[in-house]
Amino acid sequence: MITLAVDNQEITVKEGTTLLKASEKLGIEIPTLCYHEGLLPYGACRLCVVEIFKEKENRMVAACSFPVEEGMKVVTSSDRVLKRRRMIVEFLLSRCPDVKTIKDLADRMGIKKPRFKSKNLDCILCGLCVRVCNEIAGIGAIGFVSRGKKLKVDTPFHMASDVCIGCGACSSVCPTDAIEMELDAVKRFLELLGSEHKCRYALMGLISYKVCSNNYECWKCKIDQRIRDALGTHPIFAAKKIKKEKVNQYFSFLKKIQE
Amino acid sequence: MRIADESGLKELKNSVLQERDSLRPCITICGGTGCHGYACEKVIAAVENEIERQNLKDKVSMRVTGCHGFCERGPIVVIYPEKVFYQRVAVDDVPEIISQTIINSKIIERLLYTDPNTGVKPVHEDDVPFYNRQKRIIFGNNGKIEPTNISDYIALDGYGALCKALFHMTPDQIIEEVNKSKLRGRGGAGFSTSKKWAITRASKKGMKFIICNCDEGDPGAYMDRSLMEGNPHLVLEGMIIGAYAIGAHEGYIYIRNEYPLAVRNVGIAIKQAEELGLLGKNILNSGFNFTITVHKAAGAFVCGEETALISSIEGKLDGPRPRPPFPAQKGLWGKPTNINNVETLANVPLIIERGADWYSKIGTEKSKGTKIFSLVGKVNNTGLVEVPMGMTLREVVFDIGGGIPKGKNFKAVQTGGPSGGCIPESLIDLPVDFERLTEVGSMMGSGGMIVMDENTCMVDVAKYFLGFLDDESCGKCVPCREGIEKMREILTNICKGEGEEGDIELLEEIALTVKETSLCGLGQTASNPVLTTIKYFRDEYEEHIRNKRCPAGVCLDLISYSIDAEKCNGCGACVRPCPTQAITGEKKKLHSLDQEKCIKCGACFETCKFDSIIIK
Numbered sequence: 001m002i003t004l005a006v007d008n009q010e011i012t013v014k015e016g017t018t019l020l021k022a023s024e025k026l027g028i029e030i031p032t033l034c035y036h037e038g039l040l041p042y043g044a045c046r047l048c049v050v051e052i053f054k055e056k057e058n059r060m061v062a063a064c065s066f067p068v069e070e071g072m073k074v075v076t077s078s079d080r081v082l083k084r085r086r087m088i089v090e091f092l093l094s095r096c097p098d099v100k101t102i103k104d105l106a107d108r109m110g111i112k113k114p115r116f117k118s119k120n121l122d123c124i125l126c127g128l129c130v131r132v133c134n135e136i137a138g139i140g141a142i143g144f145v146s147r148g149k150k151l152k153v154d155t156p157f158h159m160a161s162d163v164c165i166g167c168g169a170c171s172s173v174c175p176t177d178a179i180e181m182e183l184d185a186v187k188r189f190l191e192l193l194g195s196e197h198k199c200r201y202a203l204m205g206l207i208s209y210k211v212c213s214n215n216y217e218c219w220k221c222k223i224d225q226r227i228r229d230a231l232g233t234h235p236i237f238a239a240k241k242i243k244k245e246k247v248n249q250y251f252s253f254l255k256k257i258q259e
Numbered sequence: 260m261r262i263a264d265e266s267g268l269k270e271l272k273n274s275v276l277q278e279r280d281s282l283r284p285c286i287t288i289c290g291g292t293g294c295h296g297y298a299c300e301k302v303i304a305a306v307e308n309e310i311e312r313q314n315l316k317d318k319v320s321m322r323v324t325g326c327h328g329f330c331e332r333g334p335i336v337v338i339y340p341e342k343v344f345y346q347r348v349a350v351d352d353v354p355e356i357i358s359q360t361i362i363n364s365k366i367i368e369r370l371l372y373t374d375p376n377t378g379v380k381p382v383h384e385d386d387v388p389f390y391n392r393q394k395r396i397i398f399g400n401n402g403k404i405e406p407t408n409i410s411d412y413i414a415l416d417g418y419g420a421l422c423k424a425l426f427h428m429t430p431d432q433i434i435e436e437v438n439k440s441k442l443r444g445r446g447g448a449g450f451s452t453s454k455k456w457a458i459t460r461a462s463k464k465g466m467k468f469i470i471c472n473c474d475e476g477d478p479g480a481y482m483d484r485s486l487m488e489g490n491p492h493l494v495l496e497g498m499i500i501g502a503y504a505i506g507a508h509e510g511y512i513y514i515r516n517e518y519p520l521a522v523r524n525v526g527i528a529i530k531q532a533e534e535l536g537l538l539g540k541n542i543l544n545s546g547f548n549f550t551i552t553v554h555k556a557a558g559a560f561v562c563g564e565e566t567a568l569i570s571s572i573e574g575k576l577d578g579p580r581p582r583p584p585f586p587a588q589k590g591l592w593g594k595p596t597n598i599n600n601v602e603t604l605a606n607v608p609l610i611i612e613r614g615a616d617w618y619s620k621i622g623t624e625k626s627k628g629t630k631i632f633s634l635v636g637k638v639n640n641t642g643l644v645e646v647p648m649g650m651t652l653r654e655v656v657f658d659i660g661g662g663i664p665k666g667k668n669f670k671a672v673q674t675g676g677p678s679g680g681c682i683p684e685s686l687i688d689l690p691v692d693f694e695r696l697t698e699v700g701s702m703m704g705s706g707g708m709i710v711m712d713e714n715t716c717m718v719d720v721a722k723y724f725l726g727f728l729d730d731e732s733c734g735k736c737v738p739c740r741e742g743i744e745k746m747r748e749i750l751t752n753i754c755k756g757e758g759e760e761g762d763i764e765l766l767e768e769i770a771l772t773v774k775e776t777s778l779c780g781l782g783q784t785a786s787n788p789v790l791t792t793i794k795y796f797r798d799e800y801e802e803h804i805r806n807k808r809c810p811a812g813v814c815l816d817l818i819s820y821s822i823d824a825e826k827c828n829g830c831g832a833c834v835r836p837c838p839t840q841a842i843t844g845e846k847k848k849l850h851s852l853d854q855e856k857c858i859k860c861g862a863c864f865e866t867c868k869f870d871s872i873i874i875k
Contacts, residue, residue, distance in 0.1 A: 046738055046776045049775075062581060062778070066583070067583055083772075091742060147734055148729065149732075149744055
């Protein structure tokens with residue numbers, strides 16, 4: 001166990017806990033954009049920067065990925081921290097001036113108009129969609145393309161993906177609503193032939209359904225809906241949790257939430 | 260033929276030395292990349308032909324070596340055993356070199372180097388001022404070795420340190436020795452090498468990796484390249500010792516594909532070392548296994564960053580990831596991985612062989628040993644220089660570098676590659692080591708040193724480096740991707756004469772955000788060019804913004820070319836080079852320059868011998 005102080009409040013947490021989690025336990029809120037409970041820390045938006053003090057060292061780190069250290073002092077909302085966060089939000093606001101999430105953040109920080117040229121984009125490149133598709137669904141239908149200013153989320157060679165299972169997880173995690181589900185894409189998935197034509201849970205290797213009572217119309221899938229209601233998260237995150245257990249247990253789980 | 264053990268290596272060394280007559284003349288020709296730029300391959304072919312033609316094969320030997328460092332004066336030919344130093348050697352000089360210098364021991368005056376400051380013509384390599392002020396403990400052997408011939412390396416006690424490490428030291432003793440030497444990483448951050456090794460060694464047992472980082476991407480820096488090209492066995496030896504110390508059995512050399520000669524030479528070196536049993540399974544029958552794979556990098560500046568490099572080897576997109584976990588804990592394929600720079604590894608055999616006490620006598624209190632700098636820009640002796648840590652910038656730029664060409668004034672020196680800072684003339688007596696450079700807002704980086712003269716606009720310099728970093732940012736984290744772009748936009752506006760009051764303060768604010776909040780080293784250091792130029796050359800920024808004037812005469816939108824009516828004698832020399840026919844005038848009469856047509860290329864300025872072209 002490791003003891004540290006966040007905003008002058010002492011707390012003892014398990015080794016490997018991130019600063020974000022430790023602060024959360026103390027009820028201290030740190031803004032995030034690219035962080036998601038179910039995904040590995042990514043550290044891209046840098047909105048969660050905090051100041052750390054350790055012996056002679058004083059620097060800024062991303063709370064979402066930095067692990068706690070014994071005797072560390074963390075300051076989550078010093079002038080310096082707030083100033084840097086404001087600048088980051090100003091960068092994002094100039095990139096996506098019409099995105100609600102960013103506008104709300106800017107409002108809260110008192111930024112009216114960014115001092116930079118506006119780019120009118122939707123995507124902030126937080127990588128949540130790419131990561132959920134890779135880490136959770138295990139599909140990797142989308143990824144990052146190009147570098148730097150030209151970086152964007154796309155399918156390989158900008159062609160319609162032939163591996164997308166139409167689960168909609170990417171769209172559901174997107175903080176800026178930059179990804180929409182297209183019915184066409186789902187239909188394309190349905191038109192897959194023979195053994196490729198499977199339930200998404202089967203494709204993820206969770207179950208071995210041969211027949212679907214729902215005619216593979218996933219957006220009408222009641223199981224999906226129930227999982228979503230029961231766990232308050234997209235079915236794909238729920239599925240990840242179940243994946244570790246055996247298939248039988250999966251069925252018993254389904255039964256349990258059906259009751 | 261495998262070498263069986265330690266005595267086997269000594270025998271091999273002795274037999275190589277016996278075969279060689281140390282008094283026999285040997286012509287060494289620099290085959291480094293710089294000299295290739297001067298077509299040294301033609302000189303090499305000419306020497307081969309001439310030896311054949313004069314039937315001297317038994318009397319003269321020749322050797323194509325790695326980079327000598329004095330790239331400004333290439334192609335370089337040094338004749339052993341006297342070490343006669345010839346520079347700018349052309350194909351036509353070759354027969355004379357052989358018939359005069361080799362056969363008759365006569366020196367050819369015109370091929371000697373002339374010191375521009377004193378007019379002295381030193382005959383021997385060691386007397387050339389460029390060399391005699393350096394301390395070439397790592398780089399010195401480059402000129403004595405044919406990089407594709409392992410015998411040359413073994414003849415100079417090569418792989419002796421490996422024997423000492425394998426048979427007379429435990430891994431902990433090796434790490435302790437490196438610890439005592441206080442060797443610090445030469446790739447940029449200057450982290451303690453022994454500490455890195457110790458952490459990797461302490462990480463749980465099982466698969467571990469060691470990686471040699473040869474992804475040198477700084478504009479103007481080429482010391483890692485020259486070491487890999489010129490003395491690959493030195494790096495391999497350091498890497499094997501490192502692997503033994505941390506307990507790794509697999510290694511990678513991550514090398515830029517843009518370095519074809521280095522890729523070729525290190526490939527040959529690995530093969531030769533494997534054949535002799537110095538690499539591979541059961542090295543020298545010690546029971547230690549270690550294999551090296553060469554991974555050719557696809558050419559992204561950010562891949563010099565450890566975690567991005569690892570992603571790249573794994574076949575993923577070249578993005579850095581948050582640290583901790585550090586590669587030493589969780590690196591390549593999730594295994595403990597130690598990454599060292601080429602130059603760092605090249606230091607290791609020396610430390611093991613000559614001991615930490617000897618090594619730690621060189622340098623300053625916290626920075627030990629030597630550092631290779633690539634001295635480029637507006638300096639007379641462009642090249643690679645190896646100096647002890649703590650030498651002042653003045654000594655490097657003026658004594659070794661020979662000062663600024665055309666008698667111009669020194670303005671600044673930029674150290675540490677594109678994300679280093681610009682150090683002004685007032686700090687020229689600064690001793691160069693890790694701490695001092697960081698204190699003044701710059702950094703050691705991989706050792707780039709770009710000298711700038713009075714005709715350099717510091718805003719333009721900042722714009723150039725930010726442009727490079729903007730193109731090379733991976734785009735993963737917001738401050739680096741967006742912040743660098745914004746800084747570049749503001750700097751471009753200032754250079755165009757569209758700067759506004761408050762721009763400098765805004766630049767500083769962005770720069771601090773990018774510096775303090777970026778994910779990896781690229782972003783964390785990207786602000787240095789902006790912050791240091793503002794700190795030391797603020798008046799130049801203000802001049803651009805307030806008076807719309809570029810004092811150095813560089814920013815095209817803020818300058819105009821004109822002809823000085825008093826100085827122009829109508830020679831007409833400037834008329835022909837002008838690509839847009841903007842200059843007209845009769846011979847021997849005052850010429851005129853049409854501002855509408857002028858594209859401000861500066862061709863007339865370069866040509867005019869009477870200083871009659873004025874830049875305002």
